[in-house]
Amino acid sequence: KKVGVLISGSGTNLQALINATQDSTQHLGAEIVLVISNIPDVEGLKRAERAGIASKVLSHKDYRNRVDFDMALNKELTIAGVEIVCLAGFMRILSVDFCEKWRGRLINVHPALLPLFKGTHAQRQALEAGVRVSGCTVHFVEPDVDAGAIIVQETVPIEVYDTEESLIERIKTAEHKAFPKALKLLATGKVRLGSDKKIFWC
Numbered sequence: 001k002k003v004g005v006l007i008s009g010s011g012t013n014l015q016a017l018i019n020a021t022q023d024s025t026q027h028l029g030a031e032i033v034l035v036i037s038n039i040p041d042v043e044g045l046k047r048a049e050r051a052g053i054a055s056k057v058l059s060h061k062d063y064r065n066r067v068d069f070d071m072a073l074n075k076e077l078t079i080a081g082v083e084i085v086c087l088a089g090f091m092r093i094l095s096v097d098f099c100e101k102w103r104g105r106l107i108n109v110h111p112a113l114l115p116l117f118k119g120t121h122a123q124r125q126a127l128e129a130g131v132r133v134s135g136c137t138v139h140f141v142e143p144d145v146d147a148g149a150i151i152v153q154e155t156v157p158i159e160v161y162d163t164e165e166s167l168i169e170r171i172k173t174a175e176h177k178a179f180p181k182a183l184k185l186l187a188t189g190k191v192r193l194g195s196d197k198k199i200f201w202c
């Protein structure tokens with residue numbers, strides 16, 4: 001399956017997806033054909049370049065509104081023949097139209113065990129709540145933020161000495177395992193989204 005990855009920053013999750021898709025022993029059934037960043041000059045774009053993957057900057061600032069920006073995104077993905085879209089630290093909310101167009105083919109990684117700690121600073125939210133485990137979630141994207149059927153979750157312990165930074169790093173390590181695992185499940189047809197928006201294991 002042809003995959004497009006949307007990023008906004010350092011792209012360590014993109015790197016994990018690149019490594020997994022380019023490793024023929026992992027049989028991901030997926031190839032990244034396009035990386036799009038809404039922010040110029042981010043490290044993630046250099047990762048794409050180093051891996052020989054086409055990349056593009058689409059700055060949301062160049063568009064009048066969210067819908068126009070999302071239409072431009074959709075156009076680039078369609079031209080590249082993308083079949084699955086991965087949100088890997090993409091810090092823009094996508095419009096209802098975009099989510100519906102790509103429903104069942106659009107997945108996101110979130111740094112908490114959903115449905116807990118939605119939105120930004122999920123790791124800080126976990127620390128403030130005093131929970132002793134957290135983790136990450138890869139899920140199908142629905143128009144509501146961090147909603148949608150869950151494909152893979154990985155837990156991580158929260159240590160008493162953790163800071164926000166140390167927890168961010170530990171959860172990222174879990175994301176780098178969970179995201180390729182979820183992409184493989186989707187690309188190889190082991191999982192799909194039913195018309196009732198519930199997960200369907202094949």
Ligand code: GRF
Pocket residue numbers: 008009010011012013014044088089090109110111172175
């Ligand atoms: C990840 O923690 C992801 O869950 C969140 O943004 C971060 C992106 O990190 N949505 P990176 O750009 O993949 O390093």
